[in-house]
Amino acid sequence: MDYKKEKMDELLNAQINAQNVNTVDKEFKDLMKSLFAHIKEISADMRKAFGKTVNEFKLQMENKIAQVREQLKGGKDAGEYIDLTLSKPILKYGAMHPLNRIYKRFESYYINNGFNVVSGPEIELDKYNCEMLNMPAHHPARGMQDTFYLEFPNKILRSHTSAMQIRYMLKHKPPVKIISPGIVYRVDDLDPQHTPMFFQLEGLVVGENITFSDLKGTIMNCVQNVFGKDIKARFVPCYYPYTEPSAGIDITCPVCGGKKCRTCKHSGWIRVGGCGMVHPNVFRNVGYPENIQGFAFGYGMSKFPQIEYKLPELRILHDNNIKVFKQLH
Ligand SMILES: [Zn+2]
Numbered sequence: 519m520d521y522k523k524e525k526m527d528e529l530l531n532a533q534i535n536a537q538n539v540n541t542v543d544k545e546f547k548d549l550m551k552s553l554f555a556h557i558k559e560i561s562a563d564m565r566k567a568f569g570k571t572v573n574e575f576k577l578q579m580e581n582k583i584a585q586v587r588e589q590l591k592g593g594k595d596a597g598e599y600i601d602l603t604l605s606k607p608i609l610k611y612g613a614m615h616p617l618n619r620i621y622k623r624f625e626s627y628y629i630n631n632g633f634n635v636v637s638g639p640e641i642e643l644d645k646y647n648c649e650m651l652n653m654p655a656h657h658p659a660r661g662m663q664d665t666f667y668l669e670f671p672n673k674i675l676r677s678h679t680s681a682m683q684i685r686y687m688l689k690h691k692p693p694v695k696i697i698s699p700g701i702v703y704r705v706d707d708l709d710p711q712h713t714p715m716f717f718q719l720e721g722l723v724v725g726e727n728i729t730f731s732d733l734k735g736t737i738m739n740c741v742q743n744v745f746g747k748d749i750k751a752r753f754v755p756c757y758y759p760y761t762e763p764s765a766g767i768d769i770t771c772p773v774c775g776g777k778k779c780r781t782c783k784h785s786g787w788i789r790v791g792g793c794g795m796v797h798p799n800v801f802r803n804v805g806y807p808e809n810i811q812g813f814a815f816g817y818g819m820s821k822f823p824q825i826e827y828k829l830p831e832l833r834i835l836h837d838n839n840i841k842v843f844k845q846l847h
Pocket of ligand 1: 771772773774775776777778779780781782783784786787
């Protein structure tokens, strides 16, 4: 009669709750198996009494377990029970695009320095992308940016975000202080250093008494803020139809710190963009007064993550392979 009596008492006295209900239920069922198996082994005269004990035990346990399960399902005390045995869904984290991570550093620098962020359409009117930026039809400078022309008349895929400068100036009087980030398109064969679309960040500052020194200061401060105080910028004479004078922006190679390496083609410098004082024709085209000056600058943003993460090919940035981006963290 005492067969497994201790175990039965232990289970009957157990405090069953959300944490242990499954374990207790399993122990109970295992015990029942061995109790039923034992019934066959005991003598006939003892069998009835033993069967009665086992049945009572079975009913009580089933009741206790059912009660707890009922509460877990949403009974009045359900709030007190948390089923810790439930497996939780595995959360799959994404990763911020390397381009976005670097862009955010630039953006916060410019926002902190009073610039507004403006964005515009990627399908752009020819007059905003070229004509009003001092590149009328048949101007030889149009060949500098091999543009994708669309079948719609006068519409193109923008070859630079400078088009936003025109759109903004047509709607706002000076002073102007904006940056304009976005994807731009140029006819280019796909190779390790080129893609037919890339990410550009442009800026425009317009007002009275704006000088080339202001332009230099803005660029220098920005690159040092984003890449560290050791980085220097230099300005190399250059030609753009919409600025005069114009300059290419070089920064000391962040990979070798200017000591010359493969990334900077052993020059110590990397060309990251262009800039200049806004051409008077551009101001005339948007109806600004003659006493106004301004400067514009643009960075080829895709260069920066390529340098920072030593990417062998530029197109990795546009393949959107999340496994690769996670490794870049
Ligand atoms: Zn280098």
